[in-house]
Amino acid sequence: MIYILHIAILVAIYSILAMSLDVLVGHSGLLSLTQGAFFGIGAYASAQATVIYHLPFIMSLMVGMIAAWFFSVVLALFTARLKGDFYFIATFAFQLLISYAFVDLTRITGGPLGIVDIRPYAFFWMSAVSQLDFAVMAGLCAVIVALVIRRITAGPLGRALHCIREDDVISSGYGKNVFLLRLRAMAVSAVSAAIAGVLYAHYVTFIDPSSFTFSESVLVLAMVVIGGSGSVWGPVVGASTLILLPELLRFVGLSSSTASMLRQIMYGSALIGLMLWRSQGLIGKYDFRGDDRV
Amino acid sequence: MPSVLLTGEALQGALAQQLAQFLANGISAGSVYAIVGVGFGISYSVCKYFQFTQAALIALGAYMAWSCFHLAGLPMIVALVVAIGFTGCVGAGLQYFFYNTLVSRHSSRLVILLASLGAYIVLQNLISLLFGDEFLTLAKRDASVPLIVSSARITSVQLLIFVTNLLVCCGGILLLKFTAYGRFCRAAADNGELAREYGVPVTQVHLGVSFVTSCVFAVAGILIGFDRGMGPTMGFDPLLMGVAAGIVGGIGNVLGTVSAALLMGLVEVFGVWRLPTQWQHGLVFAIVAVVVFLRPNGLFVKSSSIREL
Numbered sequence: 138m139i140y141i142l143h144i145a146i147l148v149a150i151y152s153i154l155a156m157s158l159d160v161l162v163g164h165s166g167l168l169s170l171t172q173g174a175f176f177g178i179g180a181y182a183s184a185q186a187t188v189i190y191h192l193p194f195i196m197s198l199m200v201g202m203i204a205a206w207f208f209s210v211v212l213a214l215f216t217a218r219l220k221g222d223f224y225f226i227a228t229f230a231f232q233l234l235i236s237y238a239f240v241d242l243t244r245i246t247g248g249p250l251g252i253v254d255i256r257p258y259a260f261f262w263m264s265a266v267s268q269l270d271f272a273v274m275a276g277l278c279a280v281i282v283a284l285v286i287r288r289i290t291a292g293p294l295g296r297a298l299h300c301i302r303e304d305d306v307i308s309s310g311y312g313k314n315v316f317l318l319r320l321r322a323m324a325v326s327a328v329s330a331a332i333a334g335v336l337y338a339h340y341v342t343f344i345d346p347s348s349f350t351f352s353e354s355v356l357v358l359a360m361v362v363i364g365g366s367g368s369v370w371g372p373v374v375g376a377s378t379l380i381l382l383p384e385l386l387r388f389v390g391l392s393s394s395t396a397s398m399l400r401q402i403m404y405g406s407a408l409i410g411l412m413l414w415r416s417q418g419l420i421g422k423y424d425f426r427g428d429d430r431v
Numbered sequence: 432m433p434s435v436l437l438t439g440e441a442l443q444g445a446l447a448q449q450l451a452q453f454l455a456n457g458i459s460a461g462s463v464y465a466i467v468g469v470g471f472g473i474s475y476s477v478c479k480y481f482q483f484t485q486a487a488l489i490a491l492g493a494y495m496a497w498s499c500f501h502l503a504g505l506p507m508i509v510a511l512v513v514a515i516g517f518t519g520c521v522g523a524g525l526q527y528f529f530y531n532t533l534v535s536r537h538s539s540r541l542v543i544l545l546a547s548l549g550a551y552i553v554l555q556n557l558i559s560l561l562f563g564d565e566f567l568t569l570a571k572r573d574a575s576v577p578l579i580v581s582s583a584r585i586t587s588v589q590l591l592i593f594v595t596n597l598l599v600c601c602g603g604i605l606l607l608k609f610t611a612y613g614r615f616c617r618a619a620a621d622n623g624e625l626a627r628e629y630g631v632p633v634t635q636v637h638l639g640v641s642f643v644t645s646c647v648f649a650v651a652g653i654l655i656g657f658d659r660g661m662g663p664t665m666g667f668d669p670l671l672m673g674v675a676a677g678i679v680g681g682i683g684n685v686l687g688t689v690s691a692a693l694l695m696g697l698v699e700v701f702g703v704w705r706l707p708t709q710w711q712h713g714l715v716f717a718i719v720a721v722v723v724f725l726r727p728n729g730l731f732v733k734s735s736s737i738r739e740l
């Protein structure tokens with residue numbers, strides 16, 4: 138039962154991450170490798186708020202979201218003039234920088250040892266949290282994030298983002314401020330990813346830099362692409378698939394390092410296969426073909 | 432390296448020694464980025480899409496050289512030639528079977544980018560599976576004899592890196608400017624469809640370019656293997672810095688890329704002089720970000736020939 142709840146919580150957390158990335162990938166046409174970084178920024182900021190300042194959970198959630206928002210604005214400023222593959226490379230550099238910072242800024246992040254014993258003295262209104270409570274709250278958070286993101290992407294901001302996705306020059310000709318709209322999309326995405334990070338930090342009660350690396354970003358990107366981008370359910374399906382499949386592999390009985398390599402090879406092959414035959418993913422709507430053909 | 436000599440003559444004492452040492456380290460770091468940047472620049476300007484697999488090719492070159500030399504026991508020169516040739520063939524094979532298929536399906540750049548990311552993950556993990564994750568080094572003895580040039584210790588590997596950089600840079604310029612093949616490359620880079628109409632064999636040009644640039648990536652990987660040692664993800668940082676050098680110097684502009692890469696190497700090394708080591712990469716990225724923000728087409732490109740990034 139504990140194991141099933143554990144998987145459910147992971148699926149909820151990664152669904153939030155995948156949905157947050159879909160705001161950029163599916164709705165704005167910006168391939169981005171930053172989700173691991175924002176996941177980590179949310180986790181670290183809230184962990185420090187909890188461990189050092191003993192803030193209640195709600196407050197440390199706020200701290201994590203504000204930290205992610207700040208970094209997303211900085212990133213948006215520096216990538217304002219990039220698009221397509223160069224935007225992707227810039228986000229890749231951002232992810233590497235943040236990963237280095239997690240390891241090297243030992244005074245803030247605890248370095249390679251990470252932060253241990255992250256226990257809020259109040260989790261929402263509950264003082265003691267069982268795993269079931271946490272699973273329910275994580276699920277609720279995922280639903281709320283899904284509703285908010287659906288509300289945003291189906292509304293005027295979403296329509297404007299779709300317009301930019303198809304052609305940014307024409308959109309700016311129609312009076313859309315491409316930079317501001319992209320900044321808002323990136324902020325929504327980063328803040329949602331930070332929510333996942335806060336949940337993660339308070340669930341495992343221990344964080345270190347290895348959870349927020351480049352491969353984490355690739356994993357989340359693979360979830361969105363495999364599940365399908367531009368829809369609400371696509372990222373959820375992708376997250377569930379990529380969390381459940383490796384858990385099934387666990388029962389086959391391979392050594393853990395070989396298993397992780399095989400898992401990576403699986404993700405990679407899935408990416409290649411989908412891009413060759415079905416670029417909108419399993420149940421997605423956007424197929425990445427709005428961009429110019431080669 | 433005349434600049435090292437000059438500084439040595441002009442200044443004396445510990446400061447001069449430190450300065451000369453930094454200069455040597457910076458130039459050798461920058462030279463690696465330059466080699467990767469030239470390879471990336473030629474490939475990107477001709478093919479027009481970013482190939483993540485290039486990071487895997489860097490690692491593949493180093494690992495092939497390692498296995499030819501340490502496992503098969505071939506002499507070093509033969510091992511290097513075999514490794515470079517093999518990597519070139521793998522690169523051309525990827526182009527023929529993988530990227531050409533994607534292009535023939537009218538994929539957009541983003542689709543190709545994602546597929547190449549997938550291919551990179553597969554290749555990198557195959558290397559991990561075959562060779563393991565532990566750190567290896569190509570060098571036979573761990574202490575190579577340093578040359579003392581005006582009080583700076585320059586290892587023979589650093590010298591080798593610098594000389595190779597010069598060779599790759601000159602080779603690239605000569606190939607692009609003065610051969611028929613280079614003319615085809617530039618035509619395909621300017622306008623692929625028009626070049627095809629005029630009878631340039633664009634598909635073969637792409638194949639040839641990927642073979643040559645893959646060889647260049649293998650060379651870079653081998654040099655890194657000699658200098659700092661190797662792991663399956665070793666291609667990552669150099670490719671990123673090479674791409675940054677390409678962007679700053681102007682993509683496809685060999686001289687610009689090389690100067691940008693050397694500049695970045697120097698910034699990286701001199702930054703550490705005053706700042707803590709962890710900001711080494713951060714400083715370089717910050718400068719690249721500012722350059723991209725102010726001049727998205729690169730420092731050494733005339734602003735009249737605007738291209739979209």
